[in-house]
Amino acid sequence: MRLTIEQIRDFKRRGERLAMLTAYDYSMARLLDEAGIPLLLVGDSLGMVMLGYTTTLPVTMDDVVRHTQAVVRGSKRALVVADLPFLSYQASADEALRNAGRLLKEGGAQAVKLEGGGRMVETVQRLVEAGIPVMGHLGLTPQSINQLGGYRIQGKTAAAAARLLADARALEAAGAFSLVLEGIPAQLGSLVSSRLAIPTIGIGAGPGCDGQVQVLHDILGLYPDFAPRHARRYAELGQAVQEAARRYAADVAAGTFPSERESVAMVPEVLAELLARDAAPDPARP
Numbered sequence: 343m344r345l346t347i348e349q350i351r352d353f354k355r356r357g358e359r360l361a362m363l364t365a366y367d368y369s370m371a372r373l374l375d376e377a378g379i380p381l382l383l384v385g386d387s388l389g390m391v392m393l394g395y396t397t398t399l400p401v402t403m404d405d406v407v408r409h410t411q412a413v414v415r416g417s418k419r420a421l422v423v424a425d426l427p428f429l430s431y432q433a434s435a436d437e438a439l440r441n442a443g444r445l446l447k448e449g450g451a452q453a454v455k456l457e458g459g460g461r462m463v464e465t466v467q468r469l470v471e472a473g474i475p476v477m478g479h480l481g482l483t484p485q486s487i488n489q490l491g492g493y494r495i496q497g498k499t500a501a502a503a504a505r506l507l508a509d510a511r512a513l514e515a516a517g518a519f520s521l522v523l524e525g526i527p528a529q530l531g532s533l534v535s536s537r538l539a540i541p542t543i544g545i546g547a548g549p550g551c552d553g554q555v556q557v558l559h560d561i562l563g564l565y566p567d568f569a570p571r572h573a574r575r576y577a578e579l580g581q582a583v584q585e586a587a588r589r590y591a592a593d594v595a596a597g598t599f600p601s602e603r604e605s606v607a608m609v610p611e612v613l614a615e616l617l618a619r620d621a622a623p624d625p626a627r628p
């Protein structure tokens with residue numbers, strides 16, 4: 343049975359911290375689900391770590407639907423949250439509803455995530471009314487990279503921090519079941535978390551959030567282009583992959599792969615008949 347949004351809220355009621363990770367494919371989703379990760383995010387970060395774009399902006403609805411399907415197939419217990427990509431929800435609440443609906447109907451996600459406060463509050467309300475659980479996302483919102491002028495810490499002034507807190511409260515009132523806080527000072531992360539009943543999930547927002555989310559490739563050492571300050575390496579899989587690939591290539595070059603055990607032998611009688619046929623003259627050839 344999958345976790346529900348109510349059970350995710352219960353984590354905060356019990357004072358238990360939530361560990362969320364991004365997932366983009368079947369195999370990884372299965373490993374993370376079996377490891378007991380309760381929340382899997384099909385983030386639009388897939389555009390960077392899976393597709394090689396330099397930002398998340400080019401990601402399409404079809405990209406997220408396809409990856410969400412794979413993550414849902416790979417997991418049994420985790421609640422799967424799918425990201426609404428850039429310009430799939432900003433133009434109107436109607437468009438947001440149609441696209442969020444696709445992530446649930448076609449993708450099989452249990453919830454969607456969208457970035458921003460302010461004008462997004464009405465959209466969140468609309469989705470929630472239609473039965474679509476929404477996770478908000480405030481602070482450093484990567485889809486607004488051009489507006490923010492780079493991947494910069496947000497909420498540094500008292501006015502900006504107060505605006506963020508007001509947005510967080512408004513998203514909660516609109517029905518969001520949880521809220522990602524990205525790239526803000528730790529004290530602001532703690533303050534927002536203490537003022538909301540719904541769980542906050544931090545990324546570069548300090549230890550005072552109710553949970554943490556990380557891009558899987560960052561904690562596994564699988565994304566060589568950029569290492570965010572907030573990410574801790576729990577494994578060096580990039581090095582392990584390269585080492586395995588080098589050993590494999592060396593074995594192929596040396597002719598030691600595949601071995602006899604890794605090959606299928608022909609039944610001796612069949613081999614004998616094949617060789618006999620090959621030696622006999624072919625009547626079809628002049």
Ligand code: KIV
Pocket residue numbers: 364383384385386387388425522524545555556557
């Ligand atoms: O796209 C993503 O992976 C995200 C997380 C970093 C929160 O939005």
